[in-house]
Amino acid sequence: MTRVNDQHTRLSSDLRSALQIIDGDIVQAVQALKETKPDPLPDLERRLMNLIKELGHYKRVHDKRDSEDFEYPFRRGERQVNDVFKAIFPDLTPPLAKSQTKTPMLLNINTQSHFETFALGPYQFPRLLNGLWQLSSSSWGSGSDKRQEEELIRLVQSGFTAADMADHYGDAELVYANFRNRLSPSVRSQVLAATKWCVFTPLTQPLTSLFVLEKVKERYRRLGGRVELLQFDWYDYSCKDYLNILVELVRLTAIYPNLVSTIGLCNFDSEHTVEVCEYLIAKTGSVGIVSNQVQFSLIDSRPLQLMVNVCAKYGLKLLTYGSLCGGLLSAKWLGKAAPDIYSETLQLTPSQRKYHDMIMSWGTWQDFQSLLYELSAIADEHRVTLTNIATRWILQQPSVGALIVGTRLGVSNHVDDNLATFGFTLNAWDLDRIEALALGISRGKTRRLFSKLGDCGTEYRNEN
Template identity: 40%
Template sequence: MTSTPPRISLPHGPEIRRLIVGLWQMADQERDGKPFDLDRAAEVLVGYARAGFDSFDMADHYGSAEIVAGMAHRALREAGETPPTILTKWCPAPGAMGMDVVRKGVETALERLGLDRIDVMQFHWWQYAHPAWLDALENLMRLREEGLIGAIGLTNFDAAHLDLAAKSGIEIATNQVSASVIDRRALGAMSEVAAAHGVGLLAYGSLLGGFLSGRYLGAEDPAEISDWSRMKYRRMIEAAGGWERFQAVMAALGGIARRHGVSLSNVASRWLLDQPAISALIIGARLGESEHRADNLRVFDFALDAEDRAALDAALAGLDPVPGDCGDEYRKPPFLTASGDLSHHLDSLPPVYPVTAAPARPGRQRVESGSPWEAVAGYCRALRNGNRILVSGTTATDPHGRCVGEGDAGAQAVYILDKIIAAITSLGGRAEDVIRTRIYLVDLDDCDAVCAAHARYFGEIRPANTLIGIAGLVGPYLVEIEAEAEIG
């Protein structure tokens, strides 16, 4: 019988447990000023570590999680015991990400933890259209060289932007994403990209906040839900087809659990741990209220056989795919969050680019992206005239004048399309307002990669499009894209 969760070595990071203690429910435990005993919580967390559950996941917005984890870390050090592995997150609002901003974010976490080094700093970015996320990651790389962090992780990045980050020279240890038998988005393109770059996927939501447990097998759809975790995952269940179809999956899980003499949660966890790209599961803990360590360990004492997999596959075939890619629930509707929007996280998302009046014609507005070519050649990134927005031919030039995704047309297309969306939204439009795009491609062998990127952004919008093969572009650019949008 397994006594502690096994460890796994990350190619670009530390050794971690395959079951990580997740502390995000601490934010719910402290909600609305509810009294919460930090000393008692730290004692409980020390108990987890001594039982072999010594990889802790937290974030800057999980209430007092970093403080409590730091207290547990200190208690174990002072007792001469091995301290836990700390994985925390930095989730800044979109804006400039100079070294001063990034250093402050890391130092704030270090101060709350009472440490001089974070094992894994996981970075979340709310808005890919804002290009400063690459600046943030580059500065995190520099802070890793200084020794303030051991490894860089991502949180809720989609496959395209994980790929772009890795191809931009960022060494990524992990990407933490929602994954479960219900939410299988991470098992497609994300798994392929992660494997290609040696990135370990950390799965949160693997038990849907407790919905994937025997308690809910055959249960009625709960009329009221009080905690944030289940509020969020009830939305996930609805996105996958609703409570009735969810119960069909629960019945299959329950049958497999009875065959093996384990819990329904064990079966759901075992299935996910068997997915090749999944390095570890993050199992949420409500410190001081309940704990399921002994049951969780049983996931390592049995294996799913062909009959089990066939039964589960048949039930899963009745679900709808959760829409979008990993992390989309935090970036565009439907927002599969506790509140159904981003109100628990951000007040608003300001325009990426400042809007100025176009002096040549009253009523026109324009934006500039900061590309040095705009000033050199005398043009703007996009111009709004009435309800029409015209976006200039755009390459993967960042605000510092560098080519992003050099040598990879697909990666360049992702960065370009983010810039185009940034320009359109800054001028009051939306991606859905795009009515035409034009793609200029240096090498037609790159057609598939660039078209796949275009489809990720516009596959449901279906604007008119023209793709043109050209002799070349100035500099190391492989693709240029322009767009037109009409508001209203």
């Protein structure tokens, strides 16, 4: 419904939410189109042109209303459609809607906080990264462009100055680029981007230096500037092309440091991380890579079996995801019965369904409740939250550089709660109590999960 006030249209919250959902759906639909790698045929060109024109028409109608009550609702969708058009038809110019130039943002980063950082290549990264995986699906909710920008401002001002994203996380790179490139040069240089090049299927082009360079340029273009950390994910270890790709990527960091600065791995297991490091040493004279991103939590502690020692040997840092099991490792689930993961009323997120399966591989729901109760008791002793304890445990593990915290931009925020993670450390007694339940006696739970699922990232490989 709408209501009229002083000749301006004011929208109900329900209609605003509906328009935000439509905007998010445009982003996801166009992303899905992009991932099919369609041929640049005239019919597709015409359809995308028409969509861009329709969005442009709506933008012009919106601007004529001159209503402060109602921001343009399709900014994310418009940005995504134009970007995909450029990717599919690089030699054509889309009929861009006339856009207003946003003014530069003036903000300061709180350098007086106790936010922990660590060295990754030439940069000091924060030990909590903003994870933008949630932008890959509308299942986590859809925030407007304005709300997302407001949340990024608050995050950066609080010290959360780096974000993790990927080429397939919806419009994550575009959202971050739009924000970062409006910052003053002195602040922008401190706001870091970690993105990914993920190869999930066989290459369809010859592997050449130019091919690798073009893939890196695509990430640079989407981010509107330098990629501080490019993480490489590969689908099949039996195809050894990944070794030479990584050689080319490492060489690019030396040739074009303002294009891409450092290279990391994503979801590589211990055996193949060693293989990569030794191959790079043989071909380039140094390890070259700086990190590996893996799943690591009190539930999935497989990195403790082999990976942490591999990282220590080669000087790599672990960037961890899934460390709060999609929010299941929180007080919200303390004392709750095991959920029906496909319930229409409960509506678990895709991450929660995934990590519920991981919990069931690790132990029983009662085992999980026992762990939550112990974490809650320790949290009370430190006057923090249960999630702070689960986060702190990860940060105190060997070779861990940072934990990636899923950030539902424009939907919800936990800035103050996450900052509390840096106000304390877990002592030996805390660690013993936690690990007795999470890892099991003599790390029995860790070993059983490793035996059942394999090493880090094995569950994502084709051979499994």
